[in-house]
Amino acid sequence: MGCAKIENKLIAYLELRAAPADRRAVEQHLAECAACRARAAEFRALWGALDELPMISPSPSFDAAVRARIAAEPARRGLWAWMMPSPRLAFAVTLLVTLAVWVSSRPPVARPAAQPGSEAEFRMINDLPVLENYDVLASFEALSALPSKPGTAEAQPNM
């Protein structure tokens, strides 16, 4: 087995985790290859050196911070809870329905009758611009069809 093939097995071999067949293959290769033997020795030294890295401790407030973040989480609601209306919504809906029933059950309030002349006056005021426009009135065919008053010039019979 060549150096390249041994690479992926070397770590497991050094950790004593290699399968028996792989272990034998690596041992055989290391016996023949001085470069891989040196590399294996350096890996062992490297792992020893990596152990020198000190551990750090979480700050004293760490646990409290986790608890605070959990406490700030909104409560998770199940499907049943989701389907159930909230008390506020239920109260609001009940109030609205009661109000609607009460309003519809009241006798109708008598409205004051409209004054007779007010509507006609309103129409006249609305038509004032038309009446004031002489051109419109002069060419208004409907007016010419009206019977003329006795005593006016148009009404006099031809002599």
Place this chain on the structure above:
Amino acid sequence: MLDVKAGDELSFELLLRKYRTPLVNFLYRMVRDTAAAEDLAQEVFLRVYRARKDYAPTAKFTTWMFRIATNLALNSVRDNRYRQMEISVDQPSETAEGEQPALEVPDRKPGVEQQLIARDRAALIRRAIHALPEKQRAAVLLHKYHGLDYDEIARILQCSESALKSLLFRAYETLRVALEPLLQSEKA
């Protein structure tokens, strides 16, 4: 976790106590920022709490938890990288790109000096790990510092075991080269 799922708040407290330190350390080594690491670790616990009702024990709890943590860390690292790219366009750094401080490995002496050396060595290791591509970094951290099995790490990183072994080999090879002066000093 199944007790937490059943609504046992005390079990969640136990989970918090058991995993806060490994989580904060994993995230700190991923993002290299204590405040950000704590914030992300809190987010992991929050997500675990939120998902407790839907938790299905198809995988180990640690696999599930570290998967959440890894995803959060990778997103944070990527977001931060874009932010730093924006800053570097506006404010070019004083040191030349890629310039590394000279590696000095002093002789071992006891006392304060020994502590300083240990601190320097730790800083070198931290820098070398941080220089790894994100996925390789996550693989090394989960493998070396959290003792997860290959299949667990492969699940977390969503790759095959074979791909993971290759990833780990490349990562350790990069670290071996980067930390060679440190390893040489140990030999001497």
